Amino acid sequence: MHKHIKEVSVIKEDNSRRSFFKKAAAAVGLVAAAGYTKNVISKSSSSTGDAGAKYAADIASQEKAVLGNQLILMTDDEKKQRLDALLNCHYQEIA
Amino acid sequence: MSKEKIEGLKEAEEVQQGRREFLKNVCVSSVAGLVATSTSAEASVDATNPDADVTVAEFFQGHFILMSEEEKQKAIARLEKRYSAQYKKKTTVSNTPAPDGVLFGYALDISKCIGCRRCVHACVKENNQSRHDPEVQWIQVMKMPKGNIAFTAENLDKGYPEKSEFGDYGVQVGGNAYKTAGLSTEDAQNYYNDDLVPDRDFFYMPVQCQQCEKPPCVKACPVRATFRDHAGVVLIDYNWCIGCRMCQLACPYHARRFNWGEPNLPAEEMNPKTHYFGNRPRMRGVMEKCTFCVQRTREGRNPACLEACPVGARKFGNLLDPESDVRRVLATKRVFRFKEEYGTYPKFFYYIG
Numbered sequence: 380m381h382k383h384i385k386e387v388s389v390i391k392e393d394n395s396r397r398s399f400f401k402k403a404a405a406a407v408g409l410v411a412a413a414g415y416t417k418n419v420i421s422k423s424s425s426s427t428g429d430a431g432a433k434y435a436a437d438i439a440s441q442e443k444a445v446l447g448n449q450l451i452l453m454t455d456d457e458k459k460q461r462l463d464a465l466l467n468c469h470y471q472e473i474a
Numbered sequence: 475m476s477k478e479k480i481e482g483l484k485e486a487e488e489v490q491q492g493r494r495e496f497l498k499n500v501c502v503s504s505v506a507g508l509v510a511t512s513t514s515a516e517a518s519v520d521a522t523n524p525d526a527d528v529t530v531a532e533f534f535q536g537h538f539i540l541m542s543e544e545e546k547q548k549a550i551a552r553l554e555k556r557y558s559a560q561y562k563k564k565t566t567v568s569n570t571p572a573p574d575g576v577l578f579g580y581a582l583d584i585s586k587c588i589g590c591r592r593c594v595h596a597c598v599k600e601n602n603q604s605r606h607d608p609e610v611q612w613i614q615v616m617k618m619p620k621g622n623i624a625f626t627a628e629n630l631d632k633g634y635p636e637k638s639e640f641g642d643y644g645v646q647v648g649g650n651a652y653k654t655a656g657l658s659t660e661d662a663q664n665y666y667n668d669d670l671v672p673d674r675d676f677f678y679m680p681v682q683c684q685q686c687e688k689p690p691c692v693k694a695c696p697v698r699a700t701f702r703d704h705a706g707v708v709l710i711d712y713n714w715c716i717g718c719r720m721c722q723l724a725c726p727y728h729a730r731r732f733n734w735g736e737p738n739l740p741a742e743e744m745n746p747k748t749h750y751f752g753n754r755p756r757m758r759g760v761m762e763k764c765t766f767c768v769q770r771t772r773e774g775r776n777p778a779c780l781e782a783c784p785v786g787a788r789k790f791g792n793l794l795d796p797e798s799d800v801r802r803v804l805a806t807k808r809v810f811r812f813k814e815e816y817g818t819y820p821k822f823f824y825y826i827g
Contacts, residue, residue, distance in 0.1 A: 430735035434608050441614065441728035442664050445681055450584075450810035450824055451656040457811070458804050465793060465819055468687045469577045473704060 529556065537698065537714045538750060549713075550750065557748070557755060561739075565746040567754050570772040572705035578766055579706070579793040579800040579821040580777075581809075582680060584657070586787035586827060589671045589678030591615055596782030597682075600767060601753040602745050604737035612731060612764040613682040613779060618662040620675050656810055682779075683708065683729040683764035684812075684820030694724035700761070706793075706821055707766050709751040717759040726816040730763045766790070793821065 453461065535541070535549055550567045557565035594613045597603070604610040633649030635642055657677065672678065689708050692700050699714040700721050722730045736758045748754040749769035756762050767777035771790075780788040791798030796805075800823070803809065807825040 431608065433732075433734040434610075437722070437728075437732060437734075438664075444726065444728040445614070445616065446659050446662055446664070448659045448813055449656050450659070450679075450812050451814070453809050453811050458809055461811070461819070462793070462801075462804055465577065465579075465687050465821065468819065469706065469794070 532713060535713055538711045539701070553750070553754060557744075557746075561741040561744045561746070561755075563741065563744065563746050565744075565748060568747075568749045568769060568772075570749065570769075572703040572707070572772060573774075574704070575792075575794060577706045577793040577821070578685065578771060579791060579798075579823070580685070580766065581789040581800050581803040581807075581823040581825055583787040583789075583807075583827045584677050584679055584810075584824050586785045587615075587672075587678040587680065587783075588785055588787075589615055589617060589666070589668075589673075589676070590784065592782045592784060593680060593779035593788065596778040597764070597767075599743070600745055600770075600778035601765075602737075602739055602748065602755050603762075604733070604735075605740060605743060606738050607735070610731050610733070610737065610762070612729070612762070613680050614664055616659060616662040616664055616679045616681060617666045617673070618657060618659055618677045618679060620677055679824065680779075681727060681729065682822070684727055684818070684822040685764075685766060687819035687821060688817065690724040690726065690816070690818055691721035691730065694720040696720060703751075705772075707768060707771075708763075709765055709768065710761055710763065711751065712754070712756050712760045712762070715760040717761065719761065721761055726813050726818060727820075730761050732761050733758050 529552065531552060532549075535545070538546065538549065541549065546569060550569055553567045554565055557567070594611050594615060597613050598605070598609060598611060601612065603612065629649040631649065633646040633651050635644045636647045638645075657679075659679070662679070685707055687702075687706060689700075689702055692698075692702055692708060695701075696718060697714060697716055699712075699716065700708060700710045702708050717732070719732055722728070722732060733756055737756055739755055744755065745753060747769060749765075749772070752765045752768035767775075767779075770777060776790055777788075780790050789799040789803055791800040793800055795801060803823065803825050807827055809823050809825045812820070812824060
């Protein structure tokens, strides 16, 4: 009877140890996969060709934003208003 | 209790102890592994691995403005250590606060600018921008035909109020009436490559961050990584920036630059005198822009672009001081408004002297 109990406990012990190793191996695998994925993503996003096109697109959008506009001459009143608005905004924030 | 039972219990206890030991070992080795990983990340700063640019501690640091003084000093020490190792020269990262009683403003004389782009290159050098593939420039110079000028100086005084049977309401006719009193960027070129400048039929207009008093980029930032300091300069905490580019979309002047790739900054060209919010080297995936050379202006110096200008077209000063250059320009020169319809109140003024 006692022998039987001992055997069962040994089997249970083996099972739990095995399942623990299984879980540990799975966790290690998961971490490795995450690391690999991260590397793949960062490599693809840092490829210079791709980045070059994106820089060019940014510059084109700036051109679009700035061109086709007008610089309008301000009257003395407008200049005063602008300055007053800037100073008011500043003093309000400081207060 | 029988002898056999006692032995069984003893064995079970031994097994349990073995398991406990094992788990203890696993925990200890995991902790040791984590420590080793973070240490290696810190230690690998002098390696060429670009991933070492952001250390674990940097990754977890908060917004610089919200840090305690001690945390700020630690963050700065970390950066100085990393930059010094990476660029093989003693690098300082300053944390000089914005001066009180100052509101920085900038004025640029379009009639004086000769389009030499010295300001552009001085800015690139001073602010540790990417040097190649591509060279990131915060200032873009536009070349505009002078024929675009819609009003004429001769007609300035030729307008008069229209008389009407209902009375004189001061509606102006004649002279420059019904003409846009300004310049148009309609036929401007952003990328001119002239052997000789200036071309006398053209105006040159450098465009950079306008340091708006009501900056839409600040409103658009979902994490408050970009903010305006009390001297009126819009800054970015590069470590807090998540690279969403909302600010770039919000800026009416498109004055912000995003680092799509790892910036290429050769060690021998790196400017080692940096500021946390200014010209310290940036990393991939963050936004950058003109800061009025915060590392200089917070110490009472002029921006690099102004110092480089060979014709004195650039003026910088305190808008709160009526005797400053910028205030004098506003008081005495013909000043233009540019994209004012966005209501952002830029503190960068274009004028004709």
